[in-house]
Amino acid sequence: MTILHIVLRSLRQHALSTGITAASIALAGGLVLAVWTVKDQARAAFTQMQSGFDAVLGARGAQLQLTLNAIFHLEASPGNLAWIDYLQIKTNPAVAVALPISVGDNYQGWRLVGTLTNFFTEVEYAHGRKYRVAQGGPFLAGHMEAVVGSFAARKLGLKVGDTFHPYHGLIFDEKQQHAETYVVTGILEPSNTPADRVIWIPLEGIQNMKGHDAKAAADISAVLVKLRAAAAGRQLDLLYNKQGTRLTFAWPVAAVMAQLFDKIAWFDRVLELVAVLVALVATGSVLASIYNSMNERRRDIAILRALGAPARTIFCSVVLESAAIALIGMTVAFVVYAGVVAGVAAVMRAQTGVVLEPLAWHPVLVLAPVAMIGFSALAGVVPAVKAYRTPVADNLVPMS
Amino acid sequence: MSLLEINGLKKSFVTPDGAPHLVVDVPAFSLEARSQLALRGESGSGKTTLLNLISGILAPDAGSIRLNGADMAALGERERDRLRATSIGYIFQTFNLLQGWSALENVLLGMTFGHGADPGFAESLLRRVALGEKLRHRPPQLSTGQQQRVAVARALANRPKLVLADEPTGNLDAANARDALQLIRDICHESGAALLLVSHDRDVLAQFEQVAELATLNRAA
Numbered sequence: 001m002t003i004l005h006i007v008l009r010s011l012r013q014h015a016l017s018t019g020i021t022a023a024s025i026a027l028a029g030g031l032v033l034a035v036w037t038v039k040d041q042a043r044a045a046f047t048q049m050q051s052g053f054d055a056v057l058g059a060r061g062a063q064l065q066l067t068l069n070a071i072f073h074l075e076a077s078p079g080n081l082a083w084i085d086y087l088q089i090k091t092n093p094a095v096a097v098a099l100p101i102s103v104g105d106n107y108q109g110w111r112l113v114g115t116l117t118n119f120f121t122e123v124e125y126a127h128g129r130k131y132r133v134a135q136g137g138p139f140l141a142g143h144m145e146a147v148v149g150s151f152a153a154r155k156l157g158l159k160v161g162d163t164f165h166p167y168h169g170l171i172f173d174e175k176q177q178h179a180e181t182y183v184v185t186g187i188l189e190p191s192n193t194p195a196d197r198v199i200w201i202p203l204e205g206i207q208n209m210k211g212h213d214a215k216a217a218a219d220i221s222a223v224l225v226k227l228r229a230a231a232a233g234r235q236l237d238l239l240y241n242k243q244g245t246r247l248t249f250a251w252p253v254a255a256v257m258a259q260l261f262d263k264i265a266w267f268d269r270v271l272e273l274v275a276v277l278v279a280l281v282a283t284g285s286v287l288a289s290i291y292n293s294m295n296e297r298r299r300d301i302a303i304l305r306a307l308g309a310p311a312r313t314i315f316c317s318v319v320l321e322s323a324a325i326a327l328i329g330m331t332v333a334f335v336v337y338a339g340v341v342a343g344v345a346a347v348m349r350a351q352t353g354v355v356l357e358p359l360a361w362h363p364v365l366v367l368a369p370v371a372m373i374g375f376s377a378l379a380g381v382v383p384a385v386k387a388y389r390t391p392v393a394d395n396l397v398p399m400s
Numbered sequence: 401m402s403l404l405e406i407n408g409l410k411k412s413f414v415t416p417d418g419a420p421h422l423v424v425d426v427p428a429f430s431l432e433a434r435s436q437l438a439l440r441g442e443s444g445s446g447k448t449t450l451l452n453l454i455s456g457i458l459a460p461d462a463g464s465i466r467l468n469g470a471d472m473a474a475l476g477e478r479e480r481d482r483l484r485a486t487s488i489g490y491i492f493q494t495f496n497l498l499q500g501w502s503a504l505e506n507v508l509l510g511m512t513f514g515h516g517a518d519p520g521f522a523e524s525l526l527r528r529v530a531l532g533e534k535l536r537h538r539p540p541q542l543s544t545g546q547q548q549r550v551a552v553a554r555a556l557a558n559r560p561k562l563v564l565a566d567e568p569t570g571n572l573d574a575a576n577a578r579d580a581l582q583l584i585r586d587i588c589h590e591s592g593a594a595l596l597l598v599s600h601d602r603d604v605l606a607q608f609e610q611v612a613e614l615a616t617l618n619r620a621a
Contacts, residue, residue, distance in 0.1 A: 002512075005505075013500035303496045306457055308485020308513035308558070310478055393452045396496060 006304070006317045007324055014293055018325055021289040025329025028275075028282035029372050030336025035275040036364035037337070038344050038356065039268050043261045045354045046072075047254040051193050051224075052125035053099075055233055055251035057081065057089055057240065058222040063250035064259055070101060070222035071253060072194045072352055073111050076170060077103055080219035081247060089223055094232030097122050100220040102206035107164050109172035110152045112199045114206035117141055123226070125193050136160035136186035141202050147186040151196040151353065158184050166201075168211055178209055194353030225251075279372060282329070286322050287379035294386050301387050302395035315388040322380025323373050330369040401469065402430040403561060403594050404454065409463035409473075410620075411446075411453055423449045425620040426463070433561065436585060436595040438605050441614030445621040447598040450614075451564045454596070455488050456480030468561055485513035489555030489593065491584065493567035495547050497539040503550045504535040510557030525553040529583060545576040552584055556591055563588050565597040569604055581607055 011018045051071050058066040059079030068075040083100075090098035099122075102114035120138045124130050139145035148158050158164070162184045168176040182201060190196055207217045227233055233251040240249035250256050261268075301314055338358060345356035411424040423446045431437055441447040452458040454465055456472045459480070465472040467487060472480060484490075489510070497506050507522040526535055529549035531542075539547050548568070555563050568584060569577035581604055588595040597604070598614065605611050615621045 009498075009500055009505070299496075300498055303498055304509070305481070306455070306484075306490055306492075306496065307509055307554075308481050310481045310513070312478075313513075392457045393449075396452075396457070396492060 003313060003317050003320060006313075007321045010297075010300075010317070010321055011324060011328075014289075017289045017293060018328070021285050021325050022329040022332065024282045024285045025326050025372060025376070026332035026336050028278045029330045029333030029368060030340060032275045032279050032368045032372075033333060033337035033364060034340040034344070035271050036368070037360070037362045038341060039271065040362060041356045041360060042348065042354075043258075045348075045356060046352075047257045047261070049193065049354060050126045051195070051253070052123040052131075052226060053097075053224040054227045054230065054253060055225040055236065055249060056222050056253065057085065057098075057225060057247060057249050060246055060248050063248055063256045066222060066248055066250045067253055067256045068260075069103065070224060070250075072354070073103075073113065073198050074194075074352060077221040078248070080216055080221060081223070083218045083220060085247060086220055086223050089225065089236070092236070094228055094235060095225055096228045097224075097226035099123060099224040100203060101222055101224060102203055102219075103170065103221045104206055104212065105166040105168055105178065105209060106170055106172055107166050107199055108156060110156060110197065110199055111170060112146075112166050112201055112206065114201050114203040116203055119200065120147075123224075125191050125195070129191070131191060131195055132189040133186035134189035136184070139185050139200070139202055142204050143202060144180055144182045144205060145185045145202065146182045147188055147200045148184055149188050149196040149198045149200070149353075150190040151349065152199055153184075153187045155197075155350075158187075160184055160186060166209065168209075178211060180205075180209060192353075192355040197350075197353040279368075280375070283326065283372060283375040283379050286325050286376045287382055289325070290318060290322060290380060290383040291386065294383055297387065298390050298395045301390045302392045305390070305392040306396055311388050314390070315384045318384035318387045319377050319380040322383075323377040326373040326376030327369075330372050333369070333372075403433040403435075403468060404429075404431040404596070405464075405466040406430070406454075407464050407466075409450075409453060409465060410461045411449055411458065412461055422620040424453060424460075424618055426450065426618050429617055431562070431594055431596055433594055434589075434592055435610065436588065436608060437597070437610045437612060438608035439596070439598040439612050439614045439617065440600065440605055441598055441618075441621065442600050445614050446618050447614060448566055450618065451490070451566050451596070451598060454562075455490055455564055456484045481513070486515060486558060487561045489558060489560035489563040491551050491555045491563065491565040491568045493570040495539075495551040495571070497547055497550055497554075499539050502536045502538050503531055503542065503546075503553075506539070506550055507554045507557050510554035511559075514558035522553075522557060525556055526550070528587065529553050544571060545580065548572060548576070548580050549583065552580070552587060556587055556593065559591065560593050563593045563595045565595065567599050567601070568597065569599070569601065574603065577601070577604065578607075 056066050056070040059081050061078030065075050065078050069077050086100045089095055099115055099119055105112040117138055120131055133147055139147055163181050165181055166178045236249050237251055240247045341358040345358055349355050406426050406429040409426040412420040412422045415421045453460050460473045504522055507525055508517045511517055529552055531549055569580050572580055
């Protein structure tokens with residue numbers, strides 16, 4: 001028989017209001033956890049994602065657009081560059097790997113990217129890990145063959161040996177079907193990078209697709225660059241961005257992507273503010289729930305006091321009950337959080353190929369429960385004071 | 401020295417029109433240890449207020465209430481709570497059991513704030529009042545007479561020196577009232593606790609060897 005016992009009995013006695021209040025805490029807590037982890041994980045995923053490349057060379061334009069187009073396979077290409085530009089950067093001593101890509105076609109909305117076969121042999125997207133063909137084999141240069149990213153293959157239901165007709169443009173339009181027939185020769189092993197949601201074909205495939213501008217047949221959309229040393233990027237940055245006027249060298253990729261998140265940082269602040277306000281309203285509901293039930297609790301409090309319970313014990317039990325409701329709510333909040341993050345992760349992976357880790361550590365996973373329980377306990381002080389002041393004799397009716 | 405000694409005890413309440421209304425004015429009263437006394441008093445005679453003063457639930461305006469030598473009137477609220485928890489058992493007319501708690505838990509509550517919970521003793525008390533098979537039943541699952549017996553067991557749970565009973569059989573039919581009263585008297589006798597009972601019921605008062613008039617004792621009645 002302790003204060004804890006009194007609290008547990010009270011929670012059981014007021015099970016409905018306890019459940020409703022805990023549910024509001026769970027939803028608010030889940031929202032807070034999800035907002036902080038998703039925004040930070042999304043930033044980390046986009047800025048620290050290992051694609052195997054440090055920089056992108058492309059037509060003159062915004063570095064962010066170039067990076068989104070070439071690395072993340074989002075956005076339109078800012079323009080083409082000549083084959084000679086690829087040859088020049090490929091032979092630069094600072095460059096370890098240079099991989100030309102061409103874009104401009106899709107299959108049912110999934111982007112086709114033309115490249116060279118050394119994509120499968122030279123590029124390491126993570127230390128010691130290359131883009132490996134898990135089923136079948138790589139395409140042959142100059143052939144109408146395709147290797148499908150694992151996520152795209154699953155969504156499209158494509159398997160080795162299947163054929164398809166590409167569609168012109170980056171957005172699916174069934175009237176824009178090309179006549180060429182491509183054969184799936186392989187399915188990429190999942191890499192948890194944007195490469196998973198791309199259909200890879202030989203570079204010549206995009207360049208020579210019927211209906212494309214013949215004059216631009218030798219052009220490419222961008223060159224993905226892996227540097228021998230990170231510092232070498234400064235030299236190329238100077239060469240292309242400061243001294244040159246024709247091309248753009250997006251480097252380093254992480255910093256370029258950070259610009260995107262810096263631009264939408266205000267939106268993060270708004271989300272945080274909304275989440276905090278919702279959390280405060282939820283903790284306020286603890287106050288309202290217990291305060292509104294004080295009338296029906298008076299008799300029980302008076303009985304406890306008549307049995308010798310000190311007023312401070314009653315005070316502490318009400319504060320502890322508020323904290324306990326928040327504890328229950330925050331326990332359920334982790335289920336809400338897991339559901340929200342899993343949903344967001346699925347959408348993000350489908351849309352960008354970037355993978356979130358719902359189980360990854362984040363300080364908010366501790367700070368939010370501590371804060372919610374603390375604020376709820378604080379909110380419980382108001383009804384606790386009322387309980388503390390409950391006149392015992394008046395509530396031990398009847399008087400005679 | 402008597403177990404309970406009251407001297408010059410006064411208590412007033414403020415009426416809605418702001419005037420003080422004297423409810424209790426007891427010049428002197430004493431009760432010996434292990435004795436059993438019934439006070440006869442009609443409704444509104446200040447019976448409950450007197451018991452609340454003796455138990456320390458209310459603080460007096462003047463006078464002293466010495467329980468086993470300790471002056472309840474001179475103690476702060478916390479000390480009065482402690483003294484009540486360790487030395488006094490209280491049986492209410494409406495039983496005042498916690499509805500969400502089992503019979504055993506209600507009895508355990510009677511000892512928690514005093515000498516600490518003793519589940520074995522609580523169970524033995526409930527067996528003594530013939531509720532050994534109803535330990536886990538909550539008050540709504542018990543008859544009125546059974547609820548009264550839980551209240552009796554709870555009042556004895558802290559091994560009190562004094563048991564106060566305020567119209568303890570007021571909610572029972574005649575047969576149950578007679579049984580309940582005998583049980584209260586027996587169990588107080590067995591445990592060595594003094595019993596101070598207030599009632600206006602002639603049948604109840606008839607069972608006591610010592611009966612006093614509250615109107616004589618309390619000049620404000």
